[in-house]
Amino acid sequence: xxxxxxxxxxxxxxxxxxxxxxxxxxxxxxxxxxxxxxxxxxxxxxxxxxxxxxxxxxxxxxxxxxxxxxxxxxxxxxxxxxxxxxxxxxxxxxxxxxxxxxxxxxxxxxxxxxxxxxxxxxxxxxxxxxxxxxxxxxxxxxxxxxxxxxxxxxxxxxxxxxxxxxxxxxxxxxxxxxxxxxxxxxxxxxxxxxxxxxxxxxxxxxxxxxxxxxxxxxxxxxxxxxxxxxxxxxxxxxxxxxxxxxxxxxxxxxxxxxxxxxxxxxxxxxxxxxxxxxxxxxxx
Numbered sequence: 387x388x389x390x391x392x393x394x395x396x397x398x399x400x401x402x403x404x405x406x407x408x409x410x411x412x413x414x415x416x417x418x419x420x421x422x423x424x425x426x427x428x429x430x431x432x433x434x435x436x437x438x439x440x441x442x443x444x445x446x447x448x449x450x451x452x453x454x455x456x457x458x459x460x461x462x463x464x465x466x467x468x469x470x471x472x473x474x475x476x477x478x479x480x481x482x483x484x485x486x487x488x489x490x491x492x493x494x495x496x497x498x499x500x501x502x503x504x505x506x507x508x509x510x511x512x513x514x515x516x517x518x519x520x521x522x523x524x525x526x527x528x529x530x531x532x533x534x535x536x537x538x539x540x541x542x543x544x545x546x547x548x549x550x551x552x553x554x555x556x557x558x559x560x561x562x563x564x565x566x567x568x569x570x571x572x573x574x575x576x577x578x579x580x581x582x583x584x585x586x587x588x589x590x591x592x593x594x595x596x597x598x599x600x601x602x603x604x605x606x607x608x609x610x611x612x613x614x615x616x617x618x619x620x621x622x623x624x625x626x627x628x629x630x631x632x633x634x635x636x637x638x639x640x641x642x643x644x645x646x647x648x649x650x651x652x653x654x655x656x657x658x659x660x661x662x663x664x665x666x667x668x669x670x
Contacts, residue, residue: 387588388417389581392430393443395422396550397617397624398466398573400609401600401633402443410595416588424528428498434459440581441592445470445502447568449576450647452500453669454661460582461669462575463593464640468632470572472506473548475560477536483543486514486564493522495532495541503532503545508654510545510566518654533559549627553618569650570643571634593637600633644669 393399402420405411411418421439423429427448433439435457442449443465453459476483483489496504504523511518524541526532533554535541548565555562575596577589603609613624648665651657 387415387585387592388419389440389585390419390421390438391441391443392421392423392433392439394426395424396547397613397619397627398631399443400613400616401596401603404603405595405599410599411592414588414591414595416592416595418592424530426497426501426503426528428501428504429528431457431500432498434576434578437578441575441577441589443573443575445505445568446570446572446574446643447505447647447651448500448502449574450644450665450669451505451651451656453576454648454651454657454665458579459576460579462577462582462589463637464571464573464634464643465575465596466573466631467571467634467638467640468630469568469570470502471548471630472502472510472545472566472568473551473555473562474510474564474566475532475536475544475546475551475555475562476542477539478558478561480539480542484563486510489543490514490516491520491522492542493524493540495526495535495544496523497528497531498525499523505651505654505656506545506566506568507543508656509569509650512650512654513566529554536560549619549623550617552620552623570647571640597633597635597637601635604628604631604633604635641666 427445430442430444431452494507508518524535526535529546532544554560610624614621648662652662
């Protein structure tokens with residue numbers, strides 16, 4: 387089985403990268419070509435749609451919405467079962483913004499429509515009691531576009547995984563003021579439907595391999611040093627992140643969490659009632 391797989395070039399995906407480098411997939415006659423997708427979930431959804439990738443490791447809420455709105459793909463498994471901590475970032479020099487409440491009515495930089503940075507802006511607005519119909523967005527492509535938008539007053543807020551952006555806060559390219567946490571497991575593995583039908587057993591083997599590697603990453607005392615070196619992060623940050631993060635080591639199902647995802651997407655008017663009908667059949 388030869389497949390192209392896309393994922394963000396971030397610390398969450400170390401188990402995939404190590405399993406590929408160490409030949410764990412090849413031992414099972416699975417050849418994976420990894421593609422870094424700095425544009426995040428929105429870019430991966432496009433990749434699945436255009437058939438430039440076969441498999442994606444992407445955000446739960448983004449792929450769920452895309453499938454319910456017609457993307458021909460299936461969710462294979464929750465990959466990271468802990469939530470994602472999205473940092474709320476603002477322009478470094480704009481001292482008028484000191485707390486999240488002051489972002490009501492401001493423009494949010496997002497990587498792409500349907501991305502995590504987009505959908506989590508709605509979650510934040512809902513938690514704060516803002517009118518979600520009045521949210522304003524500026525699509526910027528990736529984290530570097532988000533930093534540029536903040537620096538040039540093209541946006542006043544930008545949500546991104548807080549450990550990934552920590553080096554930029556230290557370089558004074560943005561200011562971290564708070565965080566918003568996903569109310570569900572953050573990452574899943576999805577695949578184009580035709581690949582799911584063609585390679586059911588092989589895909590399960592692929593998941594077993596990466597789940598096993600995730601457990602060894604979690605348990606290895608050298609992991610913080612490896613992560614800090616590979617991803618340019620501080621050892622203290624990586625250690626804290628690792629303590630907060632749990633991969634889906636046993637391939638558990640998370641049906642109730644998907645109920646919550648769908649309820650939220652409906653509440654935020656990001657999917658219609660018709661799109662949500664029989665959602666489990668559509669997603670899985």
